[in-house]
Amino acid sequence: MHTTLSSRSRTVVIGHDQPFCVIGERINPTGRKTFAEELRGGDLSTVTVDALAQVQAGADMLDVNAGIPLVDESELLAGMLRTVAAATDVPICIDSSVIEALEAGLAVYEGKALVNSVTGEDERLEEILPLVARHGAAVIALANDETGIPETAQQRLEIARKIVSAAGDYGIGPEDVVIDPLAMTVGAATDAVTITLETISLIREELGVNMCLGASNVSFGLPRRHQLGSAFLPMAMAAGLTSAIMSCAEEVVNSVRAADLLLGHDEWGARWIAEHRERQAKAAAAS
């Protein structure tokens, strides 16, 4: 199943037979005090810097979030989307929990966006799916609902199934529903990752849809987070994860590209070898 996203001039395809889709997580003021203050003051220069840096580091798409307390999120999000689109041509994941902000974002976005996110809660489904359908967008759907985050893979699958069905009622095909199987921090529950991996396998088998998760959650509160992300993503990819909102730190992106090669999504290692030669050439030029 292929989820096709686009900017004005570039198309990205997410699929089980495609290289993994790396979605840069950085353009998000959550936990970034200085960045939040800049945005509050109308200074979007860091948005440009972060957009360019993440694409340079290998991002296929960028997540953009404008969630700052007591700020007009709709206006800020629209401004940030315009800024990112001016700096790069990768498709964008429009990230907000506020329906009006998603609406404003979709209104200014040129191309087919990925909306982040809906959940299995009836109210959210009824609010967000019509918006997604109207704009011909795709949507990330979290496998939780009114009852919270299910502890078992089977329960998460059932919520995912419900969301795919509800999306169909609004004319959104399963190829435009990207399920988030939910990655919780392993620092809080020893079985957090095994449940996520089980959920991914189950959704892969039963629904066949694409999946995306916030990979950095897994290592929250632990030291050497990039190393944990580098080990987590290949596991999740082997189970059937097809994209992630993630750090674009070199070691994490390398790990994803290595896993692409290992899983047969980089035939004969063409990309892997080309990147290696590029680095060698850069190193030679620098010395």
Place this chain on the structure above:
Amino acid sequence: MHTTLSSRSRTVVIGHDQPFCVIGERINPTGRKTFAEELRGGDLSTVTVDALAQVQAGADMLDVNAGIPLVDESELLAGMLRTVAAATDVPICIDSSVIEALEAGLAVYEGKALVNSVTGEDERLEEILPLVARHGAAVIALANDETGIPETAQQRLEIARKIVSAAGDYGIGPEDVVIDPLAMTVGAATDAVTITLETISLIREELGVNMCLGASNVSFGLPRRHQLGSAFLPMAMAAGLTSAIMSCAEEVVNSVRAADLLLGHDEWGARWIAEHRERQAKAAAAS
């Protein structure tokens, strides 16, 4: 299922509920010309150096191989085993394709060794299993036979099943048969790793035995091999691999310990955090 190996003074347990067992691959003259020449001349100093370095780098066990053309492998292997045992106290994987060498190795080894290896070939089974049984050792069993290396996971499972059954006939329990699901280089066949992962899952489900593979094979002929190993091992561990004969390069061992934590085999990250503090203390002392 637990495979328990020991040296004179240390015990290692391989199991699906245990931290991954890292077996250092380096004490092997294959492809190491200088080392082979030293060994041929009776100089075992590098054996000591490599044993200490790998244990320092995190090896739980060491593979020892003495395969050099036109050398008395039995005598050399026995000498190398004594040298390793004098340098470290980790259990050893006695690695030879020559039955007499395995015999000589087992004769000098103090503890319960892991014999590397038998295959599903009738002749090999009849030669090696009685030896393993007589010494109360455990054995690595490659999932190939007279017909070569099977292309499908199902065929490899059937060979593994046959070996476990044959071992039983000699009084060797399934806990002492460690199946090698066979890791081929992804540079030669795009689906090499996916077949290996499928084989691991299938053997985990159907036989429940421990497994060990030569992890470096996967990246043979490709650049940035440690990065490929670092991405491969977490995938294989999530599928059910419980040990590997592998490089003890820092990034590869880190990746295994990260995967241990993610898979719930390092409760609350106690080992991960302790190693982090140790490194910080070392860095502080060095600065």
